[in-house]
Amino acid sequence: MLHRASGRAERLISDPLIGILGLVLAAAVVMAFVQPTFLSLSNLTNIGGAMLAIAFLSIAMTVVLIAGGLDLSVGAVMALSAGVAAAVINNGVPLAGAFVAALVVGTGVGAVNGFLVTRLEVPDFIATLAVGGITSGFLLYWTRGVPILGYMTPAYEYVGGLRRLIGPITVPMLVLIVLALVTATLLHRTTIGLRLYAVGSSAAAARSAGLPVNRLKVYAYMFSGFVAAVAGIYLAGRTTTVPPSMGTGYEISAIAAAVIGGASLLGGKGRVLGALVGALLLTLTRNIINLTGVESSWQTVLTGAVLIGALLANHSWGDLVSLLRRPLRTAAHTEAYPEPTTREG
Amino acid sequence: MMPGRRFSRLIGTDGAAIAIALLLVGALFAVTVPEFAAVGNLRYFVAEEVPILVITAAIALTIIVGGIDLSVGAVLGLSAGVSLWTSMSGLGPVPSVLAGVGTGALFGVVNGLIIVGLRLNDFIVTLGTLNVAAGLLVVLTGRIQLTGTDDDAYVAIARTPLLGVTTGILIAAAVAVLMHLLLRYTTFGRRVRATGLGVEPARVAGIDTGRVKFLCYVVSGSLAGLGGVLLASRLNSVQAAMTSGYELTAVAAAVLGGVSLAGGRGGIWQAVLGALFLATLRQGFRLLGVDPMIFAMITGLCIIVGVVADRSLRDLANRLTLRDTRRSIGVAQ
Numbered sequence: 001m002l003h004r005a006s007g008r009a010e011r012l013i014s015d016p017l018i019g020i021l022g023l024v025l026a027a028a029v030v031m032a033f034v035q036p037t038f039l040s041l042s043n044l045t046n047i048g049g050a051m052l053a054i055a056f057l058s059i060a061m062t063v064v065l066i067a068g069g070l071d072l073s074v075g076a077v078m079a080l081s082a083g084v085a086a087a088v089i090n091n092g093v094p095l096a097g098a099f100v101a102a103l104v105v106g107t108g109v110g111a112v113n114g115f116l117v118t119r120l121e122v123p124d125f126i127a128t129l130a131v132g133g134i135t136s137g138f139l140l141y142w143t144r145g146v147p148i149l150g151y152m153t154p155a156y157e158y159v160g161g162l163r164r165l166i167g168p169i170t171v172p173m174l175v176l177i178v179l180a181l182v183t184a185t186l187l188h189r190t191t192i193g194l195r196l197y198a199v200g201s202s203a204a205a206a207r208s209a210g211l212p213v214n215r216l217k218v219y220a221y222m223f224s225g226f227v228a229a230v231a232g233i234y235l236a237g238r239t240t241t242v243p244p245s246m247g248t249g250y251e252i253s254a255i256a257a258a259v260i261g262g263a264s265l266l267g268g269k270g271r272v273l274g275a276l277v278g279a280l281l282l283t284l285t286r287n288i289i290n291l292t293g294v295e296s297s298w299q300t301v302l303t304g305a306v307l308i309g310a311l312l313a314n315h316s317w318g319d320l321v322s323l324l325r326r327p328l329r330t331a332a333h334t335e336a337y338p339e340p341t342t343r344e345g
Numbered sequence: 346m347m348p349g350r351r352f353s354r355l356i357g358t359d360g361a362a363i364a365i366a367l368l369l370v371g372a373l374f375a376v377t378v379p380e381f382a383a384v385g386n387l388r389y390f391v392a393e394e395v396p397i398l399v400i401t402a403a404i405a406l407t408i409i410v411g412g413i414d415l416s417v418g419a420v421l422g423l424s425a426g427v428s429l430w431t432s433m434s435g436l437g438p439v440p441s442v443l444a445g446v447g448t449g450a451l452f453g454v455v456n457g458l459i460i461v462g463l464r465l466n467d468f469i470v471t472l473g474t475l476n477v478a479a480g481l482l483v484v485l486t487g488r489i490q491l492t493g494t495d496d497d498a499y500v501a502i503a504r505t506p507l508l509g510v511t512t513g514i515l516i517a518a519a520v521a522v523l524m525h526l527l528l529r530y531t532t533f534g535r536r537v538r539a540t541g542l543g544v545e546p547a548r549v550a551g552i553d554t555g556r557v558k559f560l561c562y563v564v565s566g567s568l569a570g571l572g573g574v575l576l577a578s579r580l581n582s583v584q585a586a587m588t589s590g591y592e593l594t595a596v597a598a599a600v601l602g603g604v605s606l607a608g609g610r611g612g613i614w615q616a617v618l619g620a621l622f623l624a625t626l627r628q629g630f631r632l633l634g635v636d637p638m639i640f641a642m643i644t645g646l647c648i649i650v651g652v653v654a655d656r657s658l659r660d661l662a663n664r665l666t667l668r669d670t671r672r673s674i675g676v677a678q
């Protein structure tokens with residue numbers, strides 16, 4: 001019993017997420033002293049709203065990374081889905097129809113990604129980079145570079161979180177929570193989720209175990225496209241206009257958030273909770289930049305640096321923890337199993 | 346006697362496919378759009394493509410060594426900004442060129458150190474430094490209006506007419522030739538190709554693969570810096586986001602030229618042909634009055650078509666050669 005508890009505690013400490021949560025907390029405490037407006041309700045809801053799109057996309061990215069892929073088209077797919085939703089509404093279709101159209105488009109682009117990566121064996125980063133370029137290029141061509149406007153309705157203001165449900169709670173927050181719970185359940189409690197981890201850990205091993213590797217990968221990309229479309233529907237409501245450049249740079253944030261949350265570019269690793277914490281950390285750093293009066297143009301620089309930093313931290317955290325634990329474990333180990341005396345020949 | 350073998354040798358030859366495609370597209374536009382082949386127009390449009398040509402050579406080098414440098418486009422933009430800023434501060438042409446190339450080289454060193462020293466994924470690292478460079482250019486242009494220098498010597502770097510073209514075009518051509526010679530005929534070039542084909546075998550053969558990779562990133566960054574200087578000198582004005590999407594065009598050019606994303610295979614001049622092919626397509630469409638906004642889509646499609654076609658053509662060539670060999674030694678199919 002005691003052993004199990006200490007094992008759990010040990011696992012908790014060695015969990016990189018604890019370190020990141022600590023960082024988030026420390027940053028929040030410092031900010032609360034330096035800048036009292038930080039803890040104001042309006043700023044906190046602002047953080048929540050800004051975090052949502054990145055949080056959706058980082059969940060999408062995490063699932064693809066778990067399956068051993070990479071989806072650089074999430075930002076472009078989000079923007080195109082937002083454009084589709086807005087344009088369909090402008091053509092007099094009810095909200096639900098517009099959302100379905102956006103979700104179909106997003107999932108469809110995801111299926112194209114999956115097809116290119118599995119059937120045509122195009123390397124995942126190149127395939128999704130190209131599809132992202134095509135998708136955002138199409139949005140630019142289709143809208144002639146002019147932002148889509150005039151699609152907002154009172155109902156859409158709820159979807160975009162501009163009108164709140166109860167207190168500070170908005171519809172997209174609930175959607176995020178439901179999506180996170182469903183994704184986590186899918187990943188950890190169903191066969192398909194466990195198989196995704198298997199595919200990402202080693203596609204060759206999964207294939208010899210008889211798993212439909214290609215089909216599972218296509219599912220992951222379709223899921224990513226679907227979730228990117230959800231993000232697009234939300235962001236169109238929040239910003240009340242869809243400029244063709246809407247999704248620019250979001251893929252970097254999504255990868256950074258997923259990697260901060262423990263997903264690995266080598267596949268087979270990642271958690272929904274981690275993605276959410278990663279998104280929170282990213283949004284928080286941006287908010288801090290804004291509040292401290294630094295030019296907002298530094299944000300892009302920072303996101304790039306955070307991405308590399310997250311990669312580095314993720315890479316070396318495991319080494320660091322094992323380095324710290326090694327002497328303890330070796331001491332206990334040698335006590336229990338004394339070194340056999342070498343026989344003199 | 347054996348048409349299959351001859352055909353397979355032709356399509357198996359590096360660069361043959363893209364050279365034929367370039368000639369076909371060029372001829373098509375020359376026939377359908379009379380203005381296309383006019384000397385003045387050709388000179389203008391090649392001068393406009395100089396930055397893309399230079400970073401295509403850079404990205405091809407990093408792909409051949411087994412990595413990829415996605416930051417070239419953004420680094421080119423930042424270097425252009427830094428170089429023009431230096432010139433506008435009245436520091437003369439030589440310090441301005443050094444500032445531009447130095448900015449690029451600095452990014453190359455950072456990329457190389459992170460990727461080789463810390464063994465992180467090159468694709469993601471350079472995606473990160475792409476953002477850093479692009480963001481720094483936004484910061485720079487937000488503080489100083491980079492609207493032009495009074496230094497005529499600086500502007501002359503890329504604009505001076507020489508041998509019927511401009512110095513900018515000649516410098517880009519020299520870069521392509523030098524990079525080709527470097528990769529094909531020097532020990533360093535052989536080491537680059539060996540590292541790209543397989544890090545482990547190359548290491549066993551005694552190659553310091555980390556050093557080779559690091560140097561490739563430094564060369565790539567420096568070339569992006571040089572491309573930035575040429576861009577700033579020709580336009581005499583730099584805006585933020587001016588070069589966004591350049592990396593996509595450069596990847597497409599390299600891939601169309603048959604540079605294998607797996608590393609080790611392909612060459613600089615084939616990649617440059619790929620860049621010229623895309624440039625021809627873009628200029629031809631523009632003269633035909635096609636909406637230029639469609640070109641981002643075409644670039645993306647070209648990447649996918651290039652990757653898939655390269656592999657299918659190679660498979661086909663291998664199959665045909667195998668068939669002919671079997672036939673010639675009398676093995677039944």
